[in-house]
Amino acid sequence: MTKPAKQLPYHTIREIFTRFEASEPEPKGELDHTNAYTLVVAVALSAQATDVGVNKATKDLFKIADTPQKMLDLGLDGVIEHIKTIGLYRNKAKNVIKLSQILVDDYDGVVPNSRAALVSLPGVGRKTANVVLNMWWQYPSQAVDTHIFRIGNRTGICPGKDVDAVERAIEDHIPVDFQQHAHHWLILHGRYICKARKPVCANCIIKDLCPFEEKSE
Known part of the structure; x- marks a missing residue:
């Protein structure tokens, strides 16, 4: 894994999640269920x-x-x-x-x-x-999967050496008003944009705020 980015400052994280919210106000999990x-x-x-x-x-x-x-x-x-x-x-x-x-x-x-x-x-x-x-x-718990772990460390939104550390970083650094949907925004961003092998940086709405040095065109 690329060397983790440093923790982003509060105002940058707020701007990132403001953009995520504007793009997808009510993100949903993609697993079908009825109860x-x-x-x-x-x-x-x-x-x-x-x-x-x-x-x-x-x-x-x-x-x-x-x-x-x-x-x-x-x-x-x-x-x-x-x-x-x-x-x-x-x-x-x-x-x-x-x-x-x-x-x-x-x-x-x-x-x-x-x-x-x-x-x-x-x-x-x-x-x-x-x-x-x-x-x-609707409890603001943070489920850290491989996508979130990668994005947290790649972008500096919530860096950590393991999933528990990333979970704590989300809780500590992402503003409370974004906590409910934070993990869904991050998972979807990792699944479709900030991919592991070749991130689609050209389509990234937070490209200008991301410190990742290996951006793709």
């Missing part, structure tokens, strides 16, 4: 997989299993049959069944809205929990 449970499952399945691939696999799955009990009724083999196009599908299917059983046994089939409870579920880490808390309960 908190299907969101948990979709995000858990998305590890080392694309959102497009997960959406394709869950399109029919969620039609017949949109609650923990329905997923248990479908059974492990049934889950595997639906998600076998996704990487690590066998292990992910086992986790879906296990987390569904825990939700039924310990939470009356309702997805809990605390980070500690969420990360206790099989296959659900801090990033997944933060996505669910942000997207379903």
Whole structure:
């Protein structure tokens, strides 16, 4: 990875997110879901997989299993049959069944809205929990994926040596009024503009504010 940029000053970060907001006032996650449970499952399945691939696999799955009990009724083999196009599908299917059983046994089939409870579920880490808390309960949690980690360090918006440090940098340096949508703006920017191998700097709305030295034309 290129040497991380220095932390940008407050006024620059505010201008960056002002532009992000003007360009996309209500950014949305790209994983299809119908309720908190299907969101948990979709995000858990998305590890080392694309959102497009997960959406394709869950399109029919969620039609017949949109609650923990329905997923248990479908059974492990049934889950595997639906998600076998996704990487690590066998292990992910086992986790879906296990987390569904825990939700039924310990939470009356309702997805809990605390980070500690969420990360206790099989296959659900801090990033997944933060996505669910942000997207379903509108809590300004920051789910740091590879896109955000790259952009945070490349631009100086939220640099850090690991994902936890980048998460703290977002919380510490991005103005509160942008916190709710911050991780979505950063993910989308990383996915479509500030790409890992060849960033599309010509189409970047924050190009003049970015200190990245290896800009493309």
